[in-house]
Amino acid sequence: MSAPQGRAQAFQVCARCSTRWAVGARPGIWCPRCHGVLLSPVSTRAPAQGARNFRWVARPATSSTKAARRGRSAAPTPTPHYASTPTWGLRDIPRDPEADRRVGRVERYAANAQNLVLVTAMLLALAAFAEVFRYGILLHNRVRLISPITLAVSDALVYFAQVGALVIGLAALITSSCWLIDQRRLAFTAAGSTDPRSVRPMLLLSMLPLVRIVMPGVYLTEVVRLRGGADADVHRELTLVRIWWAVWAASNALVIVQLLWNLRDSLQARADGVLLSAVVALVAAVSAVLTLAVMRRLEGRTLRGSAMSRPTRWVIATGTASKSNQREQNQPEHESETVTAS
Numbered sequence: 001m002s003a004p005q006g007r008a009q010a011f012q013v014c015a016r017c018s019t020r021w022a023v024g025a026r027p028g029i030w031c032p033r034c035h036g037v038l039l040s041p042v043s044t045r046a047p048a049q050g051a052r053n054f055r056w057v058a059r060p061a062t063s064s065t066k067a068a069r070r071g072r073s074a075a076p077t078p079t080p081h082y083a084s085t086p087t088w089g090l091r092d093i094p095r096d097p098e099a100d101r102r103v104g105r106v107e108r109y110a111a112n113a114q115n116l117v118l119v120t121a122m123l124l125a126l127a128a129f130a131e132v133f134r135y136g137i138l139l140h141n142r143v144r145l146i147s148p149i150t151l152a153v154s155d156a157l158v159y160f161a162q163v164g165a166l167v168i169g170l171a172a173l174i175t176s177s178c179w180l181i182d183q184r185r186l187a188f189t190a191a192g193s194t195d196p197r198s199v200r201p202m203l204l205l206s207m208l209p210l211v212r213i214v215m216p217g218v219y220l221t222e223v224v225r226l227r228g229g230a231d232a233d234v235h236r237e238l239t240l241v242r243i244w245w246a247v248w249a250a251s252n253a254l255v256i257v258q259l260l261w262n263l264r265d266s267l268q269a270r271a272d273g274v275l276l277s278a279v280v281a282l283v284a285a286v287s288a289v290l291t292l293a294v295m296r297r298l299e300g301r302t303l304r305g306s307a308m309s310r311p312t313r314w315v316i317a318t319g320t321a322s323k324s325n326q327r328e329q330n331q332p333e334h335e336s337e338t339v340t341a342s
Helices: 064-069 105-110 113-140 148-190 199-205 215-229 234-261 267-298 320-341
Strands: 010-013 020-022
Touching (some): 113 148, 113 267, 148 199, 148 215, 148 267, 199 215, 215 234, 215 267
16 A cells, blocks of 8 residues: 555654655544554655654653642752762762861861971970080080080071971961861860850960960860760860960960070070070970870870770679579570489
8 A cells, every 4th residue: 555645735754664644634643554653744845754853751640639739839949969970980989078168277277286286396395405405515615615516506406496496386376276266166066056256366365475375275174174075084184284284384484584584694694594495495395295285185186196095984784684684694504404404
């Protein structure tokens, strides 16, 4: 059977055999020749073969309840999105959302605080050694002459240690203050609240010459007491903070004493000032080491940086639980005795 040939203005093309069929009173659905699907009516000028002029539309099955709900306006829902670009592979590890979090200036400075404190402690210890070495040269110079090379080495060691400790110590002071602010923020966030103190006043009060003796200790004490509800040994941490506070206050007081001592111009006062500088540098080094110990203690680490092990607390089991356990342990013994007796 051949396709009808007419002068129809529209026809339908079979999707299977590509036969043209003239459109009658209403468009057809199935091809009379091969029972294929007839495409939608097209003009006679269109080619018989080509891209299909229809598209599939998937619609869910309607019901009476869904039809009734169409009139209601649904609340807008959030647009579906991925937290990161989806990938595939043998080992697909989801991306950490914390990696995309914007790091502030305080957190960025706080990350370098412990390294700077450690370098400061080493430079202060070197400064104390340099001052003791210079004082030994002064004692030896009372009866003998000193080699110019030895004097040059002593002066270079003193200047390098003092200038380095001053510059790195200032950077360590700023970053340590930022670390303290960041720890307060984390502690208050864990407690479900926000820090009532603002950042700029805390940063300023932690670095002023006289106020910094008091305020950092107050801030640290507040952090330790706030963390008391968590898994932390509050008594030991408070004791460590108080020891650090006392050494920190003594270090700042010795700096003031040294500045006043340098106003004296006598030869003996200058010689004693060298020994006083060694004591000041040594106490400052101890203060820096204690600062590092407090930092790592609040982070749950030891002074060396390893994770702190919590001691296991053994208690005596009392009550009905222990009695039931004893019954369960004694029951198999009785059963074995009855079996052997039989």
